[in-house]
Amino acid sequence: MTSAKLYQAHLAALGDMLEDALSRAAARGLPLDGVLFHAGREDYYHADDQPVPFRSTPHFLRWAPLAGPEHCVLARPGRRPLVIRVAPRDFWYEVTPLADSYWQPSVEVVEVCRLADAREHLQGAGKLAYVGNSAAAAEELGIPETMVEPEALMAPLAWHRGIKTDHEVAQIVRAAEKAAEGHRVARKAFESGASEKEIHWAFLEAAGQLEAELPFATITALDEKIAILHYQNKRGLESAPGKVFMLDAGASHEGYASDITRTWALETADDLYRALLDAMDALQRDLVAMVTPGRPYPEIHLEAHRRTALLLAETGLVRCSAEQALEQGITRTFLPHGVGHHLGLQVHDVGGHQAGPDGGTAPPPSDHPFLRNTRTLEPGHVVTIEPGIYFCDVLLDELRSRPEGSEVEWKLVERLAPCGGVRIEDDVLCTPEGARDLTRPLIQGPRGL
Numbered sequence: 440m441t442s443a444k445l446y447q448a449h450l451a452a453l454g455d456m457l458e459d460a461l462s463r464a465a466a467r468g469l470p471l472d473g474v475l476f477h478a479g480r481e482d483y484y485h486a487d488d489q490p491v492p493f494r495s496t497p498h499f500l501r502w503a504p505l506a507g508p509e510h511c512v513l514a515r516p517g518r519r520p521l522v523i524r525v526a527p528r529d530f531w532y533e534v535t536p537l538a539d540s541y542w543q544p545s546v547e548v549v550e551v552c553r554l555a556d557a558r559e560h561l562q563g564a565g566k567l568a569y570v571g572n573s574a575a576a577a578e579e580l581g582i583p584e585t586m587v588e589p590e591a592l593m594a595p596l597a598w599h600r601g602i603k604t605d606h607e608v609a610q611i612v613r614a615a616e617k618a619a620e621g622h623r624v625a626r627k628a629f630e631s632g633a634s635e636k637e638i639h640w641a642f643l644e645a646a647g648q649l650e651a652e653l654p655f656a657t658i659t660a661l662d663e664k665i666a667i668l669h670y671q672n673k674r675g676l677e678s679a680p681g682k683v684f685m686l687d688a689g690a691s692h693e694g695y696a697s698d699i700t701r702t703w704a705l706e707t708a709d710d711l712y713r714a715l716l717d718a719m720d721a722l723q724r725d726l727v728a729m730v731t732p733g734r735p736y737p738e739i740h741l742e743a744h745r746r747t748a749l750l751l752a753e754t755g756l757v758r759c760s761a762e763q764a765l766e767q768g769i770t771r772t773f774l775p776h777g778v779g780h781h782l783g784l785q786v787h788d789v790g791g792h793q794a795g796p797d798g799g800t801a802p803p804p805s806d807h808p809f810l811r812n813t814r815t816l817e818p819g820h821v822v823t824i825e826p827g828i829y830f831c832d833v834l835l836d837e838l839r840s841r842p843e844g845s846e847v848e849w850k851l852v853e854r855l856a857p858c859g860g861v862r863i864e865d866d867v868l869c870t871p872e873g874a875r876d877l878t879r880p881l882i883q884g885p886r887g888l
Contacts, residue, residue, distance in 0.1 A: 440605070442541040449606035450520065450545055453502060456602075458516045460595035463797055464568075467591040472565025473515035474592065475582065476501075480573035481508040492651040497784035498570045498596060500694035501607075504542060507535070509554045509576070512546075513564060520546045523557045555579045568592050594798035597789040601781055602819035608868055610695035611782065611821060612877055614654075615866060617690035618697045619881035621646030625659075625686050626703055632680035635659045635673040646690045654696030655786045658687035665702070665859025666831045668776055682708040683858045689786065696786045698823050699878050700864035703885055711851070712858040715754060719828060720884040722746045723863045726778065727824045730867045730874035736812045736822065737804060740778040743826045744770045744807075750828070756855075759846040767843040768806065772834045777803070777810035779823035782866055787811055788821075816869045821877070825864030830856040 440448075461471050476499040482491045493508050502512040502520055509525035526534050537543075537550070551557050558580050561567065568586045569577035570593070577587050603611070624645035628638045639659045643650070650656075660670045661681030683704045689697040704713050725746070729739045747770045748761040756773075757764045764770055781788035791812040794801040803810035812822060830852060838844045863884065868875040 442606075442609070443544065445604075445606040445609055446542045447545050449604040450502075452602075452604045453514070454516060456596075456599040457514055459796070460592055460599065461516065463595045464589070464591040467797070469568075469589055469591045470566065471568050471592065473513060473518075473567050474596075475561070475567050475569050475571075475577075475580065476512040476514060477569060477571025477573070477576055478505065478508055478510040479571055480576050495694060496571050497600070497694070497789070500784055501600070503546065504540075504693035511554075511557055511580075513561065513567075515564065521560065522546050522548045523560055524548060524550045525552070525554050525557070526550050527552055570596070590798065594793070595796045598793055598796040600783060600788060601790045601814065602817065603783060603821050603868070604819070607695060607783060608821065608877070610692050611697060611866060614690050614692040614695050615697035615699065615878045615881055617646045617648065617692065618688060618699050619878065621648070621688060621690065622686060622699060622701055622882045625688075626684070626701070629661075629681065629684040629703060630705065634676050634679040635661055635664075636675050637679070638684070638686070639673050642686065642688055646688075648690050652691055654689050654691045654698070658685070658700075660685045660859065663857050663859045665861070666829045666856070668829070668831075683712065685859070685862060687862065687864065694784050696782060696784070697866055697878065698782055698786055698864060699866065699882060700825055700862045701882065701884070702861045702863060704858075709855065709858060711754065712855055712861075715750070715828060715855070716861050716885050718750055718753075719826065719861045720863055722750065723824060723826050723865070723884075726826060727865060727867050727874050727876055727879075730816060730820075730822060730824065730869050732816055732818055732869060732871060735815045736779075737807075737810060739824065740807060740810050741804075743778045744774060747774050747826070747828065754851070755848055756851050757846050758848055763846065767846065769838065769843055769846060771806065772838045773828045773830075774826065775809065775829070775831065775834060776825075776827070777807065777812070779825050779864070780811035781814075782821045782823055790814070818869055818871045820869040822867055822869070823864050824867055825862055827860060827862035829860030829862075830858070831860075832856075 478495040478499045481493050503522045511523040513521040569582040574584050574587050621642040625638050625642040628641040658670050661678050664670050665685045685702040687700040748765040751757045752761040781791050801813040865876050865878045
């Protein structure tokens with residue numbers, strides 16, 4: 440199916456979701472005729488005249504892949520979406536011309552110089568809610584503050600974001616294709632002895648992304664830095680050459696994100712670590728297969744811990760049985776994060792802890808507070824699956840101080856600590872038939888290319 444046909448079907452699905460959201464809002468005492476989705480207002484660094492790199496609000500981008508601040512989409516049931524493009528007359532910054540694209544024939548497009556000028560195009564639209572980042576912008580458009588992202592509307596909108604249309608899946612795949620090429624080139628840079636900075640630069644060039652275009656800052660870690668889950672720095676030559684390399688990095692396409700993690704090791708890396716890496720890859724493959732309709736996502740997380748316990752016992756990292764390692768919470772030291780999250784217009788897409796379309800919270804298990812998704816999987820959900828094992832000083836020190844720390848083979852932990860850890864992550868679509876891995880066909884695991 441062409442991009443234009445996918446987008447037409449996408450808009451039809453969004454129309455159905457909008458009708459449901461408005462119906463639910465009305466049932467809670469908030470009757471609305473439509474929603475104005477705002478791309479957002481540009482912000483500035485404190486006490487400065489430099490703008491913060493702009494990122495359009497996700498709800499807007501779901502309707503129109505139009506880059507830049509201030510644009511709007513007026514969405515009403517049974518009507519073609521009205522895209523209001525704000526194109527200021529400016530000599531400081533380039534105003535990019537609106538090129539012909541696949542999505543434009545399916546919507547109505549008007550152009551104004553200022554957001555306030557959009558108000559005339561909203562006359563007769565009825566009672567509207569505003570979805571965006573600026574109450575001031577809503578006021579300019581004649582929408583009162585009480586109608587700025589009302590919870591009765593936002594809950595169903597966030598819930599429906601969990602179901603990706605075929606158009607959205609195609610966008611995520613395009614983002615994954617860019618990221619996969621970046622991962623391949625980054626691996627070659629690592630194997631040639633490059634530093635973290637050099638590997639990061641290699642990824643950017645191969646993925647064809649500027650820093651500001653990335654859906655999140657890359658985690659580019661050599662050796663012991665892998666143990667820092669969201670390692671934010673990039674060392675220079677002092678970090679090279681490394682024996683073990685982890686890259687957690689994605690790319691974006693028309694606002695949609697990919698999120699891929701690969702860990703690689705040189706032949707000279709510790710044999711026990713290399714065995715751990717291969718075992719984690721096999722474990723991750725089994726977890727991916729669990730992305731099936733009707734399965735509560737926490738089941739995958741708990742299975743990750745059960746399998747991690749087996750891995751700790753099989754490698755001799757713990758003296759106790761796998762069952763004991765699980766019961767005593769030892770696995771939470773080595774796998775402290777959730778096994779994954781929803782993915783889409785945001786890397787950690789909304790609604791992961793939502794109890795239902797009308798709101799409410801379904802919190803993660805008390806022993807696993809960092810799990811970002813507690814929903815039951817449905818066809819159309821795109822989630823990440825990213826198990827790992829880490830040797831984090833802070834968590835290991837805490838475990839040493841507890842009675843169950845006596846069950847750990849600390850000499851082996853100390854041997855592996857310079858390797859940091861391992862994480863492997865893929866983006867997976869839940870389909871009626873089961874899991875469709877969107878990223879593994881593009882970039883293989885530790886032994887593949």
